Amino acid sequence: MSGTQYSDTITDMAPEPVGARRVVVLISGSGSNLQALIDAQSHDRLGGEIVAVISNEPDAYGLKRAHEAGIEAVVLPHREYDSRDAYDGALIKVIERHEPDLIVLAGFMRILTPRFVQRFLGRMLNIHPSLLPSYQGLNTHARALADKVASHGCSVHFVTEELDGGPVVLQAELAVSIDDTQDTLKDKVHAREHLIYPIAVQWFLEGRLQYSAEGAKMDGHLLPAHGMRLSHEDAAEELDENVDD
Numbered sequence: 248m249s250g251t252q253y254s255d256t257i258t259d260m261a262p263e264p265v266g267a268r269r270v271v272v273l274i275s276g277s278g279s280n281l282q283a284l285i286d287a288q289s290h291d292r293l294g295g296e297i298v299a300v301i302s303n304e305p306d307a308y309g310l311k312r313a314h315e316a317g318i319e320a321v322v323l324p325h326r327e328y329d330s331r332d333a334y335d336g337a338l339i340k341v342i343e344r345h346e347p348d349l350i351v352l353a354g355f356m357r358i359l360t361p362r363f364v365q366r367f368l369g370r371m372l373n374i375h376p377s378l379l380p381s382y383q384g385l386n387t388h389a390r391a392l393a394d395k396v397a398s399h400g401c402s403v404h405f406v407t408e409e410l411d412g413g414p415v416v417l418q419a420e421l422a423v424s425i426d427d428t429q430d431t432l433k434d435k436v437h438a439r440e441h442l443i444y445p446i447a448v449q450w451f452l453e454g455r456l457q458y459s460a461e462g463a464k465m466d467g468h469l470l471p472a473h474g475m476r477l478s479h480e481d482a483a484e485e486l487d488e489n490v491d492d
């Protein structure tokens with residue numbers, strides 16, 4: 248995916264990579280993680296092409312982000328379906344039309360049925376705003392603050408039938424400050440999500456990261472239960488960006 252490009256001669260035009268790996272992103276809201284993936288792709292740091300963005304919420308700002316990036320943006324409102332299974336059946340059909348190598352949940356706020364998970368098991372990732380297995384589910388920042396935890400963070404994991412229970416791939420940990428609020432903590436976690444998600448997606452698309460029933464594997468080696476822990480500095484270096492803390 249790129250903007251309009253002009254070149255003097257046909258030889259100047261970079262050939263489209265044969266068999267570029269295809270990514271479909273599912274969203275429900277702002278899409279800041281989608282934007283991080285779009286930005287990584289524009290810097291050739293994703294390892295593939297986002298071919299479609301699908302939202303269950305018609306007013307998701309992430310749809311605007313997709314449109315502005317020239318990516319097909321599809322709205323599939325869950326409220327128009329009689330059951331979770333009916334919705335997931337329709338979602339499977341829309342996704343399969345794009346023939347993805349990887350499905351990325353980026354703030355997608357629907358619990359997926361076993362039928363859906365089994366259809367895409369092993370090629371579906373999610374970003375979760377906690378250091379799994381702590382704080383599965385919703386409202387993670389409020390719960391972490393209520394517990395007065397010293398550290399918090401985010402996790403990329405494979406999606407399985409168990410909600411937020413799939414094999415963890417990559418985590419970023421951060422210190423919780425005494426004066427942190429839900430908003431300040433959310434912002435700190437978001438910054439780290441935007442660094443680690445593109446890294447994990449690139450690893451998968453390059454064939455280095457794989458799912459197995461025993462856990463996530465990196466270059467054929469089984470990862471520990473909490474996946475790999477990336478420091479903020481390491482993640483920033485990996486993405487070759489200047490990052491303000």
Ligand SMILES: Nc1nc2c(c(=O)[nH]1)N[C@@H](CN(C=O)c1ccc(C(=O)N[C@@H](CCC(=O)O)C(=O)O)cc1)CN2
Nearest residue numbers: 355356357358359373375384406407408409410411412
């Ligand atoms: N089967 C799975 N489905 C999903 C997983 C998963 O690991 N397995 N990850 C979640 C993402 N997620 C947290 O990271 C999450 C999303 C949504 C919910 C939830 O309770 N959703 C409610 C509706 C909530 C709302 O609309 O605000 C629901 O679906 O009824 C929990 C966790 C994505 N799906």
Ligand SMILES: NCC(=O)N[C@@H]1O[C@H](COP(=O)([O-])[O-])[C@@H](O)[C@H]1O
Nearest residue numbers: 276277278279280353354374375376
């Ligand atoms: N349980 C799922 C969940 O809470 N996911 C969280 O939703 C936010 C989406 O932000 P975004 O739309 O700006 O990417 C992200 O912080 C992500 O971790």
